Amino acid sequence: MKLILFTGPNCGLCLQAKALVSLLGRDDLIVEEVNVRNNVDLYHRYGARIPVLKRDDSKKELGWIFDSKQLEEFLA
Incomplete structure (x- = not known):
């Protein structure tokens, strides 16, 4: 599963x-880091909310603050 980390x-x-994310130890996760400062639209959307994880498949987002349990639920 591909995740985008803003x-x-x-x-x-x-x-x-x-x-x-690393502590989950899941080999099926690919995390692409995107610096929101490199894109005006992303900066306006995520700049005040980073970090934000986004699933590439469903487009669902998980904003900070989250713990390992919430992360597991997000990935299920």
């Missing part, structure tokens, strides 16, 4: 979100 420069919360 991030920003020097975003400590984004590092925490990425670490939570």
